[in-house]
Amino acid sequence: MPNAIGIIFANSGYAILQGLAEERPIAAVPFGGRYRILDFALSSMVNSGIRTIGLVTPHQYRPLLDHLGAGKDWFLDRKAGGLFILPGVMHSLAGNSHTFCIKDLQHNMEFLQKDSVENVVISCGDQIFNMNMMNALDVHEEKQADVTLIYKENDNIDDLTDEVFLELDESQRVSSIRDQKGLEWSESDRPHYVNMLIIRRPLLLDIVEKYSSFGCMSLINILTKNLDVLKIYGSATRSVIRTIRTINDYFDQSMELLDQEVRERLWLGADRIHTKIVDNPPTQYTSKAKVHNSLIASGCTIAGEVLNSIIFRGVILEKGCKIKNSIIMSKCHIHENAQMEYAILDKAVTVHEGNVLKGRSSNPLVVHKRTVI
Amino acid sequence: MKKQECVAMLLAGGQGSRLGGLTRKRAKPAVSFCGKYRIIDFSLSNCTNSNINTVGVLIQYRPFLLNSYIGLGSAWNLDNPFGGVHILPPFLGDEEGSWYNGTANAVYQNYEFIDFYDPDYVIILSGDHVYKMDYSLMLKFHKEKNSEITLATIAVPWEETSRFGMLTVDEEARITRFTEKPAHSDSNLASMGVYIFNWSTLKHALIADAGDYQSQNDFGKNIIPQQLNLGKRVFAYQFHGYWRDVGTIESYYHANMESLSDGHFLNIFDQKFRIFSNEDILPPHFVGLKAEIKNSLVCNGCIVHGMVSNSILAPGVYVGEGVTIENSILLPYVKIHAGSVILKTIVGENAEIMNNCIVGAKGVVTPDQEGITVIEDYHIIPIGSIIEAGKNVYSTRTS
Numbered sequence: 001m002p003n004a005i006g007i008i009f010a011n012s013g014y015a016i017l018q019g020l021a022e023e024r025p026i027a028a029v030p031f032g033g034r035y036r037i038l039d040f041a042l043s044s045m046v047n048s049g050i051r052t053i054g055l056v057t058p059h060q061y062r063p064l065l066d067h068l069g070a071g072k073d074w075f076l077d078r079k080a081g082g083l084f085i086l087p088g089v090m091h092s093l094a095g096n097s098h099t100f101c102i103k104d105l106q107h108n109m110e111f112l113q114k115d116s117v118e119n120v121v122i123s124c125g126d127q128i129f130n131m132n133m134m135n136a137l138d139v140h141e142e143k144q145a146d147v148t149l150i151y152k153e154n155d156n157i158d159d160l161t162d163e164v165f166l167e168l169d170e171s172q173r174v175s176s177i178r179d180q181k182g183l184e185w186s187e188s189d190r191p192h193y194v195n196m197l198i199i200r201r202p203l204l205l206d207i208v209e210k211y212s213s214f215g216c217m218s219l220i221n222i223l224t225k226n227l228d229v230l231k232i233y234g235s236a237t238r239s240v241i242r243t244i245r246t247i248n249d250y251f252d253q254s255m256e257l258l259d260q261e262v263r264e265r266l267w268l269g270a271d272r273i274h275t276k277i278v279d280n281p282p283t284q285y286t287s288k289a290k291v292h293n294s295l296i297a298s299g300c301t302i303a304g305e306v307l308n309s310i311i312f313r314g315v316i317l318e319k320g321c322k323i324k325n326s327i328i329m330s331k332c333h334i335h336e337n338a339q340m341e342y343a344i345l346d347k348a349v350t351v352h353e354g355n356v357l358k359g360r361s362s363n364p365l366v367v368h369k370r371t372v373i
Numbered sequence: 374m375k376k377q378e379c380v381a382m383l384l385a386g387g388q389g390s391r392l393g394g395l396t397r398k399r400a401k402p403a404v405s406f407c408g409k410y411r412i413i414d415f416s417l418s419n420c421t422n423s424n425i426n427t428v429g430v431l432i433q434y435r436p437f438l439l440n441s442y443i444g445l446g447s448a449w450n451l452d453n454p455f456g457g458v459h460i461l462p463p464f465l466g467d468e469e470g471s472w473y474n475g476t477a478n479a480v481y482q483n484y485e486f487i488d489f490y491d492p493d494y495v496i497i498l499s500g501d502h503v504y505k506m507d508y509s510l511m512l513k514f515h516k517e518k519n520s521e522i523t524l525a526t527i528a529v530p531w532e533e534t535s536r537f538g539m540l541t542v543d544e545e546a547r548i549t550r551f552t553e554k555p556a557h558s559d560s561n562l563a564s565m566g567v568y569i570f571n572w573s574t575l576k577h578a579l580i581a582d583a584g585d586y587q588s589q590n591d592f593g594k595n596i597i598p599q600q601l602n603l604g605k606r607v608f609a610y611q612f613h614g615y616w617r618d619v620g621t622i623e624s625y626y627h628a629n630m631e632s633l634s635d636g637h638f639l640n641i642f643d644q645k646f647r648i649f650s651n652e653d654i655l656p657p658h659f660v661g662l663k664a665e666i667k668n669s670l671v672c673n674g675c676i677v678h679g680m681v682s683n684s685i686l687a688p689g690v691y692v693g694e695g696v697t698i699e700n701s702i703l704l705p706y707v708k709i710h711a712g713s714v715i716l717k718t719i720v721g722e723n724a725e726i727m728n729n730c731i732v733g734a735k736g737v738v739t740p741d742q743e744g745i746t747v748i749e750d751y752h753i754i755p756i757g758s759i760i761e762a763g764k765n766v767y768s769t770r771t772s
Contacts (some may be wrong), residue, residue, distance in 0.1 A: 032656070032657070033656065033657030034656070034657055034673075072447075258659075260659075263656070267656045272654045272655075273656070274654050275654070277652065277654075279647055279648070279649050279650065281408075281409070281641040281642055281648075281670075282408035282409050282641075282670040282671060282686075283658070283670065283671050283672070284633075284642075284669075284670055285666045285667060285668060285669045285670075286667075286668060287667050287668045289666060290665070291660045291664070291666060292660060292661070292662050292663075292664065293660065293662040294659075294660050295657045295658070295659055295660075296657055296658055296659075296660060296671070297657040297673070298409070298657070298672065298673050299642075301642070306660075310657075311657075
């Protein structure tokens with residue numbers, strides 16, 4: 001067991017995703033057939049041996065609490081430790097991104113005060129990854145660092161807007177933390193911080209106390225300001241890490257799961273991604289089913305044709321329907337001979353007989369929850 | 374401790390030797406069924422769905438995998454502070470104690486457990502039947518009839534009456550005659566092996582039976598006939614629905630395959646009466662570009678690149694390219710490598726069939742057990758093997 005507790009900011013990241021994240025935070029957006037995006041951060045911490053995790057909630061937190069319950073499915077229904085809900089503060093304007101806002105922690109100081117562990121592992125809740133954080137914790141202890149920032153090298157990122165870049169000396173100590181301003185495109189493959197860090201608990205308490213009067217300040221900004229007085233180190237990761245900022249990100253990263261190699265790195269290894277268990281029966285294929293290159297969750301009934309698609313739990317596809325390059329979330333019902341291409345159907349959508357839905361690869365069609373077509 | 378109205382005693386200690394290679398490493402109730410389930414899931418889920426939250430599970434034969442599967446019973450919502458699941462192995466006392474010798478003896482040895490909860494009624498269940506049943510309706514019947522012992526019964530086809538314990542009842546459903554596997558029966562009501570006793574009646578019956586050295590200490594063979602002879606109020610509760618004993622390779626195979634047919638009575642898709650299970654956490658299954666799956670059940674974590682028809686793929690199964698699987702049941706984590714053909718076969722858990730094998734090939738003689746081939750758990754079939762239909766393939770011996 002590592003000498004650490006975890007905090008996940010489920011309110012980091014803000015995007016509507018054409019309605020997928022309108023009534024739920026990005027952390028609660030369904031992903032990969034049976035998961036929610038938060039499952040990845042939560043499972044990574046649990047698989048790293050952390051059994052005390054505080055979850056900073058966004059303002060529409062009902063779907064998250066519904067999903068998490070007492071944290072049983074992540075082994076977080078502990079007598080000592082377990083899952084703690086840390087109500088987040090309302091930030092100024094919706095849409096302002098405040099990753100790791102100090103005010104959120106100030107309102108939940110007790111969570112940090114009552115534990116006696118040495119370190120706090122902090123992660124955002126809107127990234128898709130499967131990472132064992134023990135490696136970074138080892139680096140943290142070996143260097144006797146105050147703070148260890150987890151970073152990635154050589155990632156081809158298209159959108160630099162919110163990226164934070166690091167400069168490290170040969171001992172892996174961070175010498176500069178900066179955003180993309182003034183950065184040439186050719187430099188974009190330098191180490192960039194992946195919204196995960198390890199910090200000494202007493203130091204974090206100190207920072208929260210000193211900076212709380214400044215309002216909504218983000219932790220990384222405070223660290224940048226104190227770079228000279230703190231021992232801040234970097235720890236590299238080779239894990240697949242994906243961030244979802246647009247509906248295209250969501251679509252592309254979902255479709256990436258059809259690649260065996262991505263699946264192997266994300267969820268077929270020793271560390272599993274845990275999620276809420278619903279005890280569905282196996283998926284039933286009828287004699288009319290034709291399914292190719294697709295991911296299918298449990299509890300579905302499949303009588304139609306499916307190609308290059310992701311089908312969530314409990315979906316019914318009647319005979320003659322054709323599903324191509326689409327994502328169909330749980331409990332959708334597609335009636336006979338309906339067709340769709342490049343569509344994303346939110347939960348419990350019904351498509352009646354013979355309807356045709358068509359989006360484009362560059363602009364997938366999103367159908368809102370419980371729509372009847 | 375809170376008094377319970379009804380305590381369930383689940384008989385899960387039998388070897389199940391007629392399931393051959395499937396039960397050499399695990400007790401029969403822990404055998405995989407219908408993809409993601411294990412046989413015991415049905416009895417445990419029935420208890421949960423019938424508001425019975427105190428269950429004693431009597432174990433004896435190879436209990437490790439069964440015990441670890443049951444755990445605290447939380448998968449079936451049975452991790453209840455007032456009751457819950459109790460694993461009851463044979464034990465030693467100062468002078469008494471022994472292996473369980475018959476079903477009645479197993480319950481007799483645990484009378485302290487039942488007394489601990491001070492129930493009015495005890496329901497005896499079998500861990501090797503597949504069915505969905507609301508025991509609370511049977512208990513209601515038991516009370517209405519002012520019955521001392523109630524047997525759950527099901528109508529079976531007349532030609533099969535010689536396989537079951539048959540009951541003859543009068544017009545108010547009181548049992549007048551019980552015959553174990555009769556050659557000719559005047560009734561087609563078979564005992565399902567589900568009994569409700571008044572605890573006081575059961576206690577006296579067990580004590581009397583334990584003193585009888587002629588007795589085989591079996592509920593069906595001894596306790597029920599003895600109590601009938603004593604003139605106790607024994608009633609038959611007729612169950613309407615799907616019920617299967619999966620004690621043999623043939624019945625296990627058919628019960629599994631029946632779940633593929635439309636309008637199946639077991640209806641595992643019915644969310645109102647859910648069957649719970651303690652499943653492994655696995656991602657959705659992946660269906661490859663060249664795969665074809667027809668009329669089959671597929672579970673989480675499977676990777677399918679070949680052709681699958683009329684078959685059941687349990688969690689974590691791998692089907693390589695160019696593989697053909699027909700009329701077969703692949704149990705959890707089975708791997709079938711490229712080019713192999715699997716026909717009418719039950720492949721045991723974690724077994725691996727290497728490239729270009731034919732399993733279930735047509736032989737020259739008429740095959741045994743209806744031509745169903747069985748591969749034992751963890752067995753590895755080497756490249757290019759041909760295994761004739763109806764064989765039982767074991768790791769250490771062939772029969």
